[in-house]
Amino acid sequence: MAKINIDGEVYEVDPKNNLLQECLSEALDLPYFCWHPAMGSVGACRQCAVIEYANDEDQKGRVVMSCMTAPREGARYSIEKAAAFRANVIESLMISHPHDCPVCEEGGECHLQDMTVMSGHTYRRYDGKKVTHRNQDLGPFINHEMNRCITCYRCVRFYGDYAGGTDLTAQASHHNTYFGRYQEGTLESEFSGNLAEVCPTGVFTDKPFSEHYTRKWDLQTAPSLCAGCGVGCNINPGERYGTLRRVVNRFNEEVNGYFLCDRGRFGAGYVNSDERLRDSMTRTSGSAAPVLAPASAARDKLHAMASAAIGIGSPRASMEANYALRERVGADNFYAGVSAAEFALLNQILTIYQQVPANIPSIRDIENSDVVLILGEDVTNTAARMALALRQSVKNIATELAEKAKFPLWHDAAIRQLTMDRKSPLFILSPHATRLDDVAAAVQIGTAADSAKLGFAIAHAIDSQAPAVKGLSKVEQTLVETIANSLKGARQALIVSGTGSMSPALIDAAANIATALAGKGENADAKAHLCYVVPEANSLGLALLMQGSSNDLNAAFSSGAKQAIVLENDLYRRAATVDVDNFIQGLEQLAVIDSLKTRTGEQAHLVLAAATFAESAGTYVNYEGRAQHFYSVFKPIDSIRPSTSWLSQGMSLNELTAACAEHVAQCAGMAHLTPGPDYNIAGLKAPRQSHRYSGRTAMRANINVHEPKQEQDENGVMVYSMEGVPATRDAAVFNTPWAPGWNSNQSVFKFETEVGGALKQASHGQRLLTAGGSEKIWFDANVPGSEGDGLDAFPLYHLFGSDELSAHTTAIQARATSAYVALNPADAENLGLQSGDGVQLEHNAAVPFIIRNSIKAGSIGVSVGLAGLNIHNLPARLSLSKAEAWKSPAGWRAANIIVSDKRSV
C-alpha cells in the first residue's frame, strides 16, 4: 500500500491500481468516460484529470490523467485544483450533444448526465452549429443515435479490442469522428448488446427495450440468473405493468463480470410471449379440446395423480422444482428428462469433476489462464460468455511483457503497444471453424473421434503414464507435441470441452490431459483447469440430483408407467418423435407443468401454467457446479404459479432449498445462497423498486382508486415495494446499482470492495464441487471409429435459435434461421449439391443446404435445436440426398449464420 495525499487528506491506496480507480474506491467523486474497469485506461477523454505535484514545494503542479497515473508513495494530488480543466473538457465534448434527454432511452441512467452534473457544466457557451450524423440500422438488437456521441471510444474498444468484432469501427476524424459499420447492417458480434451498457450515453441503446420503454427508476427489478445456457450469468431483469421490459448485466466478479452475451440480454422476451400458458387446462384425451381449469382444481388433480405417476424432470427447471417433483413421485419414479446420451455425458462429467486431479475454473479463472486447449466445443454458440473469457485469455501474454517493461496491466494503451499481435496460445480441435479461430495459435479440423485421439495423444505426450495412441500422422504428432509442450510450460493451463460434440471419448480425453498436467507445473500441487460446457441452466444440478440413478428418458419410456408428470420439458426436443409418441400414447394421464405451449403440452390431460425464471425463485447449478439463487422479479399474473408451488405440498421455496441442501449429496452449499427468510434490518427487507418508482398510487387507478396492499413475497428476503433497506447501505442482495450522483450502471463500483473487486453485499453463489482428488486415474484411449454408410454427422449449434426458450423471443428470431445441414465444398461437389439447394436427411423433411469451407471431408454438419430437423442420435453416420423441387422456407435467412468461414456460406 502507498500513502498519498489528495487535497490535504491522506489515503492509503494500492499502487498497483491507477489513481482514478483508487479515488473512486475512496468514494471521491471524479468524473471519467473512456476508462472502464474491464478495459483499462487509454487517456482519451481527459475527463479524469487531477493535479500532480512534483514535491512538497511545488505549488503549481501539472495536469495528469488519473486513469493513466500510478499513485506514488508520498505524492500529493489535487482533485479540486483541476476542476477548471475538467469543466473545460465536459463543456467542449458537449458542444454538439443534442438537448434530447427527455426523449433519450439513456435518460435517468446516463453516465454522461451524471458526469455533466458532477463537472458543474450547466450552461453551453458554444453558440455555433452542432455536428450531426446519419444513423445506421444496426439490426434487431441495437439502436444507433450518433448525434449523442461524445467520442469516448469505449464502443469500439469493447466491440473490437475486447469482443473481437470486426464490423464496428471508428471512422472519419476530428470533430466528425463516427462510430458505426462500414455500411448499414446487423452487428455481427454475439456480444453487441453490451454496447448499450458500455456507451456512456445514448448512442447505442437496447432496441427491443425501446419498443416498450420504461425509465430505469420505474422498473421493478431483482437479482436473477440467465437461463440461456449453462454458464449462469447474473442478470438484472426489469419489469413494469406485468411485462418483462429488459435484461441488463448484474456484476458478479466470479462469473460474468461486466458483460453478457446477446442471447442472455435479448433472449428473455419469451416471458411476454403470446405462447405463454396463462391458465391451467384439462383435456379428456390427448386430442380433445382443452377446458380451462381453476388453479385449485388443477392443483388437486395434479396431486391426486402424483402417487401413481412417474415424474420427468428438466435441466431448465430449478433445483427446487426438480426436487419437489422427485419428492412427489419418489426418487425411484423420478427421471432426468434428458436423452440417454446426454444423461450419460452429464454423469461422466460429474464423475470426472469429482475424481480428476484438476480445478474447475470460474469464468474469471478462464480469463486468467495462459494456455488453453478447446476440445470439440463450439463455445461461442454453446456458452458464449465463456467464449468471451477465452478471448481474453490470449491477452495474458501481456502479464509477463508488462512485468518486464514495468507497466501496470490496467494501462491498456501501453500494454497494447507492448504486446501488439502476440498472444498466449489457444488451441482448438473442432469439426468446423469457430468464432475463436482468429485468436487461436492452431486450429485442427477433425471429427470428435479425431479430436479425442489427438487429445489422448497430448495426454500421453505430457505424462507417459497416460495411455498412448497409435496411428498418428507425422503432422498430427507434431501438433500433439506443440500443444503438449505449450500446456506443460503454462502458468495456468486450461482444458475446455463439453457436451456439445456428444462424444464421451472427447470428454475422457480432456480429463486425461488435465490428469497428465497435475504436478507438471512449477510446484507439485499444480493443477490444470478443466471445464466442461453443459447445455442448460441447470444441467449439472439435475446431474447432482440424479446421482446414483440410471433414470434417463429412455428408462422413463420403457418404465411402463400409465401416468406421468412432466416438469418444464418438451420431450420432443429430447428424443425421437416416434419414441415420444409411443410413450404418450401409452399413458392414461399426462400432466405437463410449463411456461410455454409445447408439443408435449398439447397432448397433456392436465396442463399447469408455470412461471418463468422472471416470476419465480430458485437455484440453478452452472457448468462449474456453482449454485446460484435467482429471485423473482415480479409476481406472476393470472393463474400462473411457480412450478415449485404447483408441486410442493405446503413447503415453501426456502424449505425446498433447505431440503435440497440437506438431502442431495454435495448440495449443502445451497443453504447459504440467500440471507434467509428471516432477513430484515429494523423490520425492513430489500426492495425490488427504486425509491423513485413512480405511479405507485396511480398505476392501478383505472381499476380501483384505492391503493392495494403491496404484494407479499413469502420467500422473505425481498419485497415488491419501493420501501426497504437502502441499496447502498446494509442490503444483503445486490439489485439495481444506484448511488447518489451515480444513476448509471457505472455506479456498480459503489457496491464493490474496491473498483472492479468483489461485491460487498451479495452472494457469488456457492461452489458445490470441490477440486478432484490427487490420484491419477486414466481413461481408456481407444476411440471407437464410426461405422456404416453415409457421412460422419456432427451437431452445429447457434447462439440464436438452438436454445428452446430464447427462440420464442422476437428479437432472437430475427437473428435465427431454420434448420440446415452443411458440407465442405469437395463433398458437396461429389453429391452434386450447391449452397441454397434443399436436402433430405434420414426421414426428416427437406432443409436448406450450405457449403462451409472448414468442415472435414467426409463429415456433415447438422444444425440442432432449430426448427425443421429432428435428429437425436448424433454423432452418427447419416446419409443425405438432394430434395428436388424444394423451395427455401420463410424462416431461412442464410445471412444470419455468422461463422468464421462465412465467405463460403
Added chain:
Amino acid sequence: MMDKPLTKNIEAGRAPFNLAQYQAAGGYESIRKALSQAPGEVAKLVQDAGLRGRGGAGFNTGLKWSFTPPPDGGPRYLVVNADEMEPGTFKDRLLMEGDPHLLLEGMIVSAYAIQAGCAYIFLRGEYTDAEELLLAAIAEAYAGGLLGKNIQGSDFSLDIYLHTSAGRYICGEETALLNALEGKRANPRFKPPFPQVSGLWGRPTLVNNVETLCNVPAIVMNGADWYKSLGIGEDAGTKLCGVSGRVNKPGCWEMPMGTTFRTLLEDYAGGMQEGYQLKAFLPGGGSTDFLLPEHLDLPMDYGPVGKAGSRLGTALIMVLDDKTCPLGCIRNLIQFFAHESCGWCTPCRDGLPWVEHIMTKLETGKGEKKDIEILKEMTAYMGPGNTFCALAPGAMEPLQSGLKFFMHEFEEHIDKQCCPYRQQS
C-alpha cells in the same frame, strides 16, 4: 561546397543526380566508411556531432538512437518521416526532389548504426514528384548493390520501402505515423513505451526526419568536430531555412545554424515587398508562436528562439505583413489544425472547432467581448501537457501569441463588427 552538406548536389533547374552522377560527386562513400566501424561507433559519432532532430522538436539524434535496446535477433526498423505537412514548410521536399540519393545514403548509414534491417519512407501523398524520384533512386540503389542482402560484401542487409501517406497532418507525429504504417487509424500512441523500444509492429523502431538523416553521411565522412564547426551559434551543423509570405524572393536555403532571422529575411529572401511592412512572423511553421520585428536579430538556434517565447520548429518562417489581417491568418491556421485533429482526445477534437468557430465569428463581424475571454481560456485548456499529443498545444501557439501581440486588432474586430483589413481593401 562542403559547408553545405545537404544541398551540395542541388541545383535549381537541373534534374537530380542519378546513381552514377551521385557517386561521381563522392556519394555513398559514407557507407563504406560506416561499415568499417562498429554500429555503436557510428551512433556515438552522430551523438557527438550534436545533430538535433530537424522535424521541429530538436532532440539530439544520436541520443535518440541510443535508447534502442540491444539487438535480440528480431526485426528492427528505421522509419523516415517524410510526411511534411507543417504549414509553410517545404524543406524536405527540396531534399527529396533535389537529391534523393542523399536521403538513401543517410538511411543506409543510420540503419546500420541502429542495426535495422528494414526501413520505410513515409512520404506525404501529395509529393508525387518525390515519390517518382525516390522510387527510381531506390531501384538504382538495389541494382548498384547498395541495398538488399550483404551490402558491399558486409554482413549488413537493408531493404527500403516507400509508403505514400493517405494524407493526414497527424501522421507527422511519429507514433501516429507508425499506426498509419501498420494500417491502423492514425491516432498517436501513448509514450512510454517509446518507439525505440516498442514501435512498428511492437519492435524497436527509430523515426527520423528527412533532413536529419541527410546530415548523417557528411558527419560520418568529416567527423563531429567538422560538423559542429559548421554552426555559427550554439547549435551544430547547417539547417534548411526558408521564407514564405510577402517577401521579394520566397524560398528555401541551407545556412549555418545560428544565422539570424534578419540575414534570412533580408539577405536571402530579399526583404519585404514594396509597400509592405513586417508585422510579425512565425519562425518555424504554423504551430509556433509569433515573433515580432524586434526579434529579427535572434540567431536561429533552438535555445534563443525558445527563450524569446517561440520555437525554432522547422525554421521555415511565415511572414505576416501589415496589410494582412492577423486574425484571418490565425483563423486559417486553426481551421487547418481543427480539421487535422485525429479525434482521439477531447480538448483537441472538440476544443479546436470551438476556437475555429469563434475566430470565424470575429472575422465575419459577429464577435462578442466574451469571445476573447473564451479564446484565452482555450489557449490554457489546450496547453502543453493537457492533451494526448502536441497537435493542439501547437495549434494554440499562434493564437496565444496573437492574443498577446494583436489584442488591439481583436478588439477592433469586435468594436467595428467587421474585419478592418477587409474594410481597407
